[in-house]
Amino acid sequence: xxxxxxxxxxxxxxxxxxxxxxxxxxxxxxxxxxxxxxxxxxxxxxxxxxxxxxxxxxxxxxxxxxxxxxxxxxxxxxxxxxxxxxxxxxxxxxxxxxxxxxxxxxxxxxxxxxxxxxxxxxxxxxxxxxxxxxxxxxxxxxxxxxxxxxxxxxxxxxxxxxxxxxxxxxxxxxxxxxxxxxxxxxxxxxxxxxxxxxxxxxxxxxxxxxxxxxxxxxxxxxxxxxxxxxxxxxxxxxxxxxxxxxxxxxxxxxxxxxxxxxxxxxxxxxxxxxxxxxxxxxxxxxx
Amino acid sequence: xxxxxxxxxxxxxxxxxxxxxxxxxxxxxxxxxxxxxxxxxxxxxxxxxxxxxxxxxxxxxxxxxxxxxxxxxxxxxxxxxxxxxxxxxxxxxxxxxxxxxxxxxxxxxxxxxxxxxxxxxxxxxxxxxxxxxxxxxxxxxxxxxxxxxxxxxxxxxxxxxxxxxxxxxxxxxxxxxxxxxxxxxxxxxxxxxxxxxxxxxxxxxxxxxxxxxxxxxxxxxxxxxxxxxxxxxxxxxxxxxxxxxxxxxxxxxxxxxxxxxxxxxxxxxxxxxxxxxxxxxxxxxxxxxxxxxxxxxxxxxxxx
Numbered sequence: 336x337x338x339x340x341x342x343x344x345x346x347x348x349x350x351x352x353x354x355x356x357x358x359x360x361x362x363x364x365x366x367x368x369x370x371x372x373x374x375x376x377x378x379x380x381x382x383x384x385x386x387x388x389x390x391x392x393x394x395x396x397x398x399x400x401x402x403x404x405x406x407x408x409x410x411x412x413x414x415x416x417x418x419x420x421x422x423x424x425x426x427x428x429x430x431x432x433x434x435x436x437x438x439x440x441x442x443x444x445x446x447x448x449x450x451x452x453x454x455x456x457x458x459x460x461x462x463x464x465x466x467x468x469x470x471x472x473x474x475x476x477x478x479x480x481x482x483x484x485x486x487x488x489x490x491x492x493x494x495x496x497x498x499x500x501x502x503x504x505x506x507x508x509x510x511x512x513x514x515x516x517x518x519x520x521x522x523x524x525x526x527x528x529x530x531x532x533x534x535x536x537x538x539x540x541x542x543x544x545x546x547x548x549x550x551x552x553x554x555x556x557x558x559x560x561x562x563x564x565x566x567x568x569x570x571x572x573x574x575x576x577x578x579x580x581x582x583x584x585x586x587x588x589x590x591x592x593x594x595x596x597x598x599x600x601x602x603x604x605x606x607x608x609x610x611x612x613x614x615x616x617x618x619x620x621x622x
Numbered sequence: 623x624x625x626x627x628x629x630x631x632x633x634x635x636x637x638x639x640x641x642x643x644x645x646x647x648x649x650x651x652x653x654x655x656x657x658x659x660x661x662x663x664x665x666x667x668x669x670x671x672x673x674x675x676x677x678x679x680x681x682x683x684x685x686x687x688x689x690x691x692x693x694x695x696x697x698x699x700x701x702x703x704x705x706x707x708x709x710x711x712x713x714x715x716x717x718x719x720x721x722x723x724x725x726x727x728x729x730x731x732x733x734x735x736x737x738x739x740x741x742x743x744x745x746x747x748x749x750x751x752x753x754x755x756x757x758x759x760x761x762x763x764x765x766x767x768x769x770x771x772x773x774x775x776x777x778x779x780x781x782x783x784x785x786x787x788x789x790x791x792x793x794x795x796x797x798x799x800x801x802x803x804x805x806x807x808x809x810x811x812x813x814x815x816x817x818x819x820x821x822x823x824x825x826x827x828x829x830x831x832x833x834x835x836x837x838x839x840x841x842x843x844x845x846x847x848x849x850x851x852x853x854x855x856x857x858x859x860x861x862x863x864x865x866x867x868x869x870x871x872x873x874x875x876x877x878x879x880x881x882x883x884x885x886x887x888x889x890x891x892x893x894x895x896x897x898x899x900x901x902x903x904x905x906x907x908x909x910x911x912x913x914x915x916x917x918x919x920x921x922x923x924x925x926x
Contacts, residue, residue, distance in 0.1 A: 363683030363696050363770060370691040371722060379721050386718075387709035388747070451705035454672065455715075455763070458699045459722045461671040461688045620673045 371460055376469035377476075384439050384473060387446075393435055400431035401485065405492050412496040419496050420505035422512055424489040429516050432481050437527035437548070440474040441540045444531035444616075453621035463617050471528060478524045482517055512583070519579055523548055525605045526575065532612025535619065547604065552576040571596040575604055623648045623771055623802035624669065629678035631664050638664045640826035641678070646804045648770070651797050653817025654806035655908065661826040662806040663701070666775050670699050682771055694723040698764030698772045703756035703780070708749035712739060712759045715748065716766065723767045733762035738788070753780025761789070765796075772796065774805040778812040790816045810908050822908065830907070837907060838899075845900035846880045849873030851893040859890045875900055 384390055408427055412419050444467075447453030460466050486508075497504040526548065531540040552574055559566035560577070571577040571593075578600040581593045624646040631639040639661040646652040654662050667673040669680045671687040682690070682697055690696050706715055716730040734744050737758040748756065757780055764772055772793070778786050793803050793816055807813045813820055814834060822830040822837075830837055849872050850856045857874060860867050863886055866877040873896060876883050880897050887894050 363685060363690070365683075365685060365690055365696065368691045368695055369724075371724065375722060375724060379718055382721070383707075383718065386714050387707055389709055446707060450707040450709075451702065452707045454701050454705040455699075455719070457672060458670050458701070459694045459719065461693065620667070 371465075373465065373469060373472075376460060376465060377472045380443065380466075380469045380473040381476065384443050384477065389442065390439070393438055397431060397435050397481070400434060401428060401488060404428055404431045405488060408492055409496055409499065413499045416500050417496075418500070418502045418505065419493065421486075421489055421493045421508045422505075424492045424496070425486055425508060425513070425516065428485040428489050428492075429482070429520060432485055433520060433523055436477070436481060437523055437544055438541060439477055440470075440524050440528040441531040441544060442537060443470050443474060444528060445535055445537040445540050448535045448619075448621060449537045451622065457621055464613075467532070467613060467616055474524055474528055475521060478520050479517070482520055486513075512585075515579075515582055519575075519583075522575060522579070522601065522605065525609070529605050529607075529609035529612055532616050533608040534612075535615065548575070572599045573603060575600045623683055624652075624773075624804055625679075625681045625684075626665065626669070627679050629665060629668060629680060630676045631661075631668060631673065632676045637826050639668070642823070642826070642828055643678075644821055644828060644831065646771075646802050648800050648802045649797050650818045651793050651803040651805065651816055653813035653820045654804060654823065655810065655813045655820050656806075656808065656823035658808050660808075660823045662808075662823060663775055665823075666701060666773055666804070666806065669773060670697070670701070672701075692723060692767075694719065694767040694769070696767070696769050696771065698767065698769040698774075700757075700760040700764045700772075700774045700777055702775065703753065703760035703777075706748050706756070706759075709747055711745055711747055712751065712755075713741075713744040715759065716744075716762060719763050719766050725766060729766060733766055736765065736792075737762040754782060754785055757781055757785070761792070770800070771802045772804070774803070776807055777805055778807060778809070778816065786812060786815060810905055846876045846878060846883045847871075847873060847896065847898050847900050848876055848880075848883050848887075848894060849896040850887060851895060855890060856887060856892050859886050859892065872896075 385394065404427055408419070408424060411417065447456055456466060457463055489508075490506075493506070494504055496502075527540070527544050530544050530547075534540045534543065556566070556570045556574055556577060560570055571580075572595075575597075578593075578597040581587045581589050582597070626642055626644050629639055629642045630637065642661070642665060654665070656662050664673060665680075668675045669682065669687060670693075680687070687693060687697070710718075713730060713734070716733060717727060720727060720729050734741070739755065739758055739762065743751075743755065748759070751759065757777055761774070761777060764774065778789055781789060793805070797803055797818070805813075805816065819833050820831065820837060821828055847870060848856070853873060857867050860874070860876055860878075860883065863882075865882070865886075867874045869875075880899055884894070884897055887897075
């Protein structure tokens with residue numbers, strides 16, 4: 336122990352405090368203690384995503400997937416003598432990013448319950464909304480930084496591809512496409528985060544997320560969409576991927592209907608579970 | 623320093639904590655003692671804002687816990703030493719705590735040294751920690767922010783006897799410097815060793831409080847263990863005084879205070895080999911006071 340009693344009187348200049356210990360009325364002087372800054376909470380939540388073994392392996396595997404995607408792209412380009420632009424490459428490279436990384440926003444929330452570390456987290460910062468917002472900020476920063484890495488890798492791939500095929504390097508990377516890539520990555524991260532706050536249980540959150548975000552659109556919706564008229568009417572309203580597709584397709588005109596469909600899917604998978612989940616986190620008793 | 627007023631917590635009709643009122647003073651170690659499920663943990667969780675109270679208030683240092691800015695700097699909390707991410711190293715857990723509280727990283731090393739966790743152990747992941755090591759890490763985490771108040775739930779659980787002795791020294795030293803300590807336990811021996819004052823809780827209600835002496839006095843006298851060089855003569859002398867004598871080990875258990883037994887022995891010039899208060903008194907009291915909530919029935923007093 337260094338200076339247990341010293342903090343009693345730290346700060347609080349001007350406030351005449353009782354010469355503390357002794358009485359049952361002993362009060363802390365909290366005037367000299369600043370609140371925990373939001374930046375510090377974000378920095379801690381960022382670190383908590385990456386400092387476990389699970390976090391390490393997730394990042395490593397994502398890195399490996401990225402390199403495989405680069406390798407495959409170069410292979411295809413080299414064999415077929417394609418011309419490929421930075422735009423194309425970046426779109427390809429976001430696929431490995433969207434595969435494993437959504438686990439981060441999920442475990443960032445659920446591990447506080449399944450690993451029970453929430454007992455400490457919510458004791459050090461009892462204002463749970465601040466903790467949640469700090470987590471959300473850290474998750475958004477992670478999504479953005481992985482996109483930056485993907486773009487850097489994409490640029491490198493573009494140069495190498497041009498060298499292999501002997502074509503000119505095509506640098507065009509449309510701002511709109513880039514913006515949409517960022518947006519779609521953020522939406523999926525948001526969905527993962529929202530489902531996690533609602534379920535507060537790692538396996539269920541991961542399962543629900545991957546079924547809704549990957550399995551249904553690829554295995555179920557795509558089939559239904561191809562065969563049934565009603566599916567073509569319904570699915571874009573309830574699935575993020577189908578709702579988002581028209582925005583990525585530059586040949587398609589996007590109107591009020593498409594915007595409505597995207598809004599509906601966002602409401603269904605992000606806003607609704609997010610609001611319910613936030614209520615749950617604020618009220619739940621971390622055990 | 624810690625004040626709990628009329629605290630009640632009910633879970634859909636079940637009263638986990640029933641109108642509990644007590645205070646913990648600075649400079650003292652207060653032991654919160656009761657069988658499993660008596661409401662100790664719930665009370666502590668309400669204190670630090672993890673569980674909302676149904677009725678009543680708790681304040682620490684005159685403040686509601688949620689109103690304390692950066693509470694880790696004022697109140698050190700250890701609710702469950704195992705409630706840490708198993709994949710993190712011990713050092714990382716302390717580092718994260720220090721970062722949230724805005725403390726320099728040097729504090730982490732100070733705390734590791736204080737709780738005798740080596741640098742080598744601090745680098746291991748918590749899933750490989752024994753319960754005793756987790757407790758030490760938890761104590762280190764609670765002390766990180768140099769708080770004025772410590773709230774510890776079952777901190778001695780999993781510690782070996784040497785560890786319990788170490789914790790007693792640590793907490794006594796902390797209290798002597800003006801700190802307030804509230805610790806809980808379901809084991810009488812632990813609390814008896816560490817705490818200056820005890821609050822006994824059973825069935826969500828406080829059933830007794832005070833230091834060991836007061837509690838025993840309230841329970842109506844104490845027993846004595848006595849052994850002498852001439853047990854037969856001693857037994858006769860004690861029985862003649864109307865004391866209840868029962869054979870226990872090498873000597874007797876007498877239902878009278880040690881002073882009285884000593885007087886009788888002195889009067890009859892019997893050499894005593896051993897004379898001490900029977901601790902079972904407190905143990906019996908504890909079991910008796912909390913018996914309604916015990917899962918096991920004790921028909922023949924305490925043998926624990």
